[in-house]
Amino acid sequence: MRALALHLGLLAVLLALHFALPAYHHGNVARVMVLASYAIGYNLLFGYAGLLSLGHALFFAAGMYGAGLLVQHGGVGAGTAVLAGTAAAAMVSAAMALVALRTRGVAFMIVTLMFAQAGFLTILQFSDWTGGDEGFVLPQAGRMLWGNDLSTPDARYLAALALFAACLLGSLALARAPFGRVLVAIRENEERARMLGYDTQGHKRAAMILSGTISGAAGAAYAILFGYVGASFAEVQYSILPLLWVLLGGAGTVLGPFIGALFMFYLIDLASGVTSAYMLIAGVALVGLTLYAPQGLMGEVRRRMWRGLP
Template sequence: MSDGARSLALHGALLALLLAGAFVLPAYHHGVLARVMVLSVYAAGYNIMFGYTGLLSLGHALFFAAGMYGMGLAVQHGGVTPALGLLAGLGCGLAVAFALGLLALRTAGVAFMIVTLMFAQAGYLTVLYFGPYTRGDEGFVLQGAQRVLFGFDLSDAGVRYIAALILFAAVLVGVLALVRSRFGRVLVAIRENEERARMLGYDTFAHKLGAVVISGGIAALAGAAYGLLFGYVGATFASVQYSIFPLLWVLLGGAGTVIGPFLGTLFMFYLIDLSSGYTSAYMLIAGVVLVALTLFAPQGLAGELRRRIWRGLP
């Protein structure tokens, strides 16, 4: 079996398992997996910048929040439909990503990381400043009538799970196609040796800007979907911790792998969930496990699978 066929089989099996979960999982795990799927879309967007292009960002919460607030404010104050709200969130994320990319890509390395963090913090402070509309730290709740998408009530647990799965499947297939495309291969070349890629005639700035816009757009779509599916829009999602989370999820799952962001998000969620059932110091347990993974599986879960078993894993 070719690498392409094996890749399709692997990712298809994952989607089939998640679809089966809609019918067999208990209510609690049903809800957790829906949340994991949406947040792994956010991590997948981050992975395009970090895992495939080599751009370390600490400002991705800006894109996630732009999508969430673009959708939430349009639905809450503009009275638009949820479908148009999703488009508004996606549009806000793409616009913010394009503007940030034009400015931040004038820097590199640690400076790029710091600039993205500064922009994200500016976005967080903007949310707080416009408290009369955003409700600041308190946030606001979307009512059930505002969460009916194409006749489907997203406040229903079963509908929410299927909607999260559809979003996850679309992004998974899209990212898989992207990394196998010519554009995706150029991104990997930039990650490995930008000077050589430039010497071969590629416009590295344009490709990196494209990576930032695509990454920011996916993150914004995840933010808009999260707000719509779970009915809450709050400033917490614009804070620095939501810029660190996708980095952790990608590192745990395997940077530069399509399936890695999902594995990392799933692992992190259940690690904290299970350890919190035994002790209030669950973050200590989570920290010890994360350190152990860093020592013994430095390339992440999917990265180790690629290193040890299947070198063609995308």
């Protein structure tokens, strides 16, 4: 109950901020919530199952383009587009799981990276449809949901909050469920989990598909809420960013992805206002956190203050 109260309290704070934040931060927090949902999907595979993927940009982009192309060329509505983008990411993650999970360790990282690069090059190849490097802007008519214009700040923020709430509470439920506990057992000692009778390969496959589906839902929501679909979201950096967010916030913690995404977003935002070499400041901060908080921010809270923090 304490854990549930903590996570519901965070959602209540975010809802209250909707009425209090100035326009600039209102838009930033909405963006952070969508990106944090993406990081929650990544955390499921990396933080709980212990599988380090460098190909999650493919899932994010599959959701983004699955939704965006239907709106741009098919004239469908926002709700149908998000569902289609999520389904596209689920199918892509299932296909990747069949191949990538035949490998382990560094080989798994390389295979997932190659899948992501193939997806990026495919987007560039079919530039007549995808817009290539430039991408495309979604028409406002395609960003309507049940009569609500998701391009407006209020509707965008509340939709981002709804997505984040679903991902956060779903992650909390999974962390406490037998499935989540088996993933942790696989992460800690896969051979022992297999000896205890668990289908470790099946659990990892399910984790990868669920992780890709959540990431794809975030990509589809990003396209609809912010009105842009571009190849830059399929590049390697969008596979590295969720890894950084999860490491900073605390891998294997439910709140870690949000804390890491929020910290990293505002660190870069504030540093860029001070110097053009803002990545140097961000890099120094990241090195410091790695040295003095190796388990991430929420990981250190769990280690020092609350052992039962999920």
